[in-house]
Amino acid sequence: MDFRKSDYESYDYSKFWEDDRRLYEDKSERMALRRLIAGIGGENKIFFDIGCGYGRLFNEYKDFETIILIDYSLNNLKNARERIERFLKNTPGKLASVYFIAADATSLPVKSDCADIILTVRVVHHLDNPEKYFDEIVRILKNKGLFFLEFANKRNLKNILRFFVRKMDTSPFNLKPSQIGETILNFHPDYISDILKKRNFTIKKSISVSNFRLNLLKKFPGTKTLLFFEKFYQKFFSFVLLGPSIFLKSVLDGKGPEDIGRNKITGLEDILICIYCGKTSLILNKSMIQCKNCGRIFACEDGIYNFKKKD
Numbered sequence: 001m002d003f004r005k006s007d008y009e010s011y012d013y014s015k016f017w018e019d020d021r022r023l024y025e026d027k028s029e030r031m032a033l034r035r036l037i038a039g040i041g042g043e044n045k046i047f048f049d050i051g052c053g054y055g056r057l058f059n060e061y062k063d064f065e066t067i068i069l070i071d072y073s074l075n076n077l078k079n080a081r082e083r084i085e086r087f088l089k090n091t092p093g094k095l096a097s098v099y100f101i102a103a104d105a106t107s108l109p110v111k112s113d114c115a116d117i118i119l120t121v122r123v124v125h126h127l128d129n130p131e132k133y134f135d136e137i138v139r140i141l142k143n144k145g146l147f148f149l150e151f152a153n154k155r156n157l158k159n160i161l162r163f164f165v166r167k168m169d170t171s172p173f174n175l176k177p178s179q180i181g182e183t184i185l186n187f188h189p190d191y192i193s194d195i196l197k198k199r200n201f202t203i204k205k206s207i208s209v210s211n212f213r214l215n216l217l218k219k220f221p222g223t224k225t226l227l228f229f230e231k232f233y234q235k236f237f238s239f240v241l242l243g244p245s246i247f248l249k250s251v252l253d254g255k256g257p258e259d260i261g262r263n264k265i266t267g268l269e270d271i272l273i274c275i276y277c278g279k280t281s282l283i284l285n286k287s288m289i290q291c292k293n294c295g296r297i298f299a300c301e302d303g304i305y306n307f308k309k310k311d
Helices: 020-037 074-087 092-097 130-140 157-164 189-198 215-236
Strands: 046-050 066-071 098-102 115-120 141-152 178-180 184-186 201-209 245-252 282-284 288-291 297-301 304-306
Touching: 020 141, 020 201, 020 215, 020 245, 066 074, 074 098, 074 304, 092 098, 115 130, 130 141, 130 189, 141 184, 141 189, 189 201, 189 245, 201 215
Parallel strands: 046 066, 046 115, 066 098, 098 304, 115 141
Antiparallel strands: 141 245, 178 184, 201 245, 282 288, 288 297, 297 304
């Protein structure tokens, strides 16, 4: 696994968002995601949320035809499935095109040139080797596919001010990722931009998010007022990337013909591969998946397919 002590099996991640302390961050991120997704039709699109957590953002991308939620934590996925089932109670047929997969983000059980759109929010700061993950994104994303990425910004305004008054030793201006505690990496925007450009991504839009994230401001003038200014900032000043969180919309180019991988998707068997041998010869049923090529068996429990490698 490529995460640093952050697989959330022993922690209910939904509790991180349940109280009003992070209402501002949640709504700020939704605001940005809506701007990135606006105008994209959901018909005949395969949408991946990699590092989906408990499905917090599902209602923002629910209209895409096929949705794949991937997370390393089985606990997160169980919460996500329960939450999404409740959300779709009036449209139960939609659940048949929503899939839940437990897997390592750097070893995805997904065939190449398969995804139309990939979303990754609050994930890369947990990765020891983010470049390995970006290589997987390139592999599974179709040519001209969209990649929506969020990352923690080390060059945010608070860090800049703390650095200049000598309350922080690490410079927010150098490109080297900065470690926060045991599990978090913050990135310079140029560092992420360079990684994407080396992999033939073109960044189409950048949005600075949670620009007024201070506990004092949440109390006064309060979340409602902060969100008013947040909307204004995201719309007119996002070219100044000073927020603690950055959302990017990028397009993958240069893989070949645009129709690569555009075979008709009739079910999960047209999307998945064996993580051990890389073959697509999988037999699916309600209790397990078996690879006809190498014989490996992957469990399916409560609608969640477990593709986590065993030591």
